[in-house]
Amino acid sequence: MSSPHSTTIRRMARAQRGFTLVELMVTVAIATFLLAGLVTILQNVRATYFNQQSLAQLQDQQRFAMTVLTDVIQAGGYFPDPLGMTPATALPAAGAYQVGQAFTGTQPAGQPDSIGVRYRTANSDGVILCDGSSNTAVPPGSQLYTNVFTVVPPAGAVPGQLQCTLNGNTLTLITGVQGLTIYYGVKRNPAVVDYNVDTYLTANQMLVAGPNGNDWLNISAVRVILQFNNPLFGQPGQPQFITFERVIEVMARAGVHT
Secondary structure, three states, rough: OOOHHHHHHHHHHHHHHOHHHHHHHHHHHHHHHHHHHHHHHHHHHHHHHHHHHHHHHHHHHHHHHHHHHHHHHHOOOOOOOOOOHHHHHHHHOEOOOOOOOOEEOOOHHHHOOOOEEEEEOOOOOOOOOOOOOEEOOOOOOOOEEEEEEEEOOOOOEEEOOEEEEEEOOOEEEOOOOEEEEEEEEEEOOOOOOOOOOOOEEHHHOOOEEEEOOOHOEEEEEEEEEEEEEEOOEEOOOOEEEEEEEEEEOOHHHHOOOO
């Protein structure tokens, strides 16, 4: 017969025995599985956040670039005094521009296009320049502005840049741009007298003496195509570049033809 003392000792030994090696291994395996799941979830959340931030930044850049291009191109050929000025007096010949010519452009082989836009503005008339400012000339004077949009292609680790040269001063508008393509909307059919576009031409296709005269003097719309690097490139189903396009009406040639 066991004494009460020996029975108490056996109970205490069983209570202090702890976990077996198998129990510890099972516990570690479960903890490792749960931890791996948490790490995977965290990585997925971080990747999703990074993708959303990259796409949001791309959309902001695209929106800003298209807004600046639209504001400047729409104003092409503008001058503030329709009674005292004509296109010939407001836009004199200079460099690649003939008298009255508001647009010019280049199409280098294998390189992004460029587009130049001219207009004359008066102080506080609200016409936006490519750097976001407007004319601050002292009234009643006016100022002739020339905006030239170009893309500097990426080189090594340096991303491509959309730049604007305003009256000889160059500034970078956005980065991450791969290419710029410009089509000029003109009327080539002289039988119909209006400003409607019947064809879109590249800079190399524009004629100084076309069926309707100088194509550069007959631009009613400009089709702009901007190509950006895709920040998600490398992921399944993602292309290397993303393209944005807009057709911009030239306001000086909008409305009824007279």
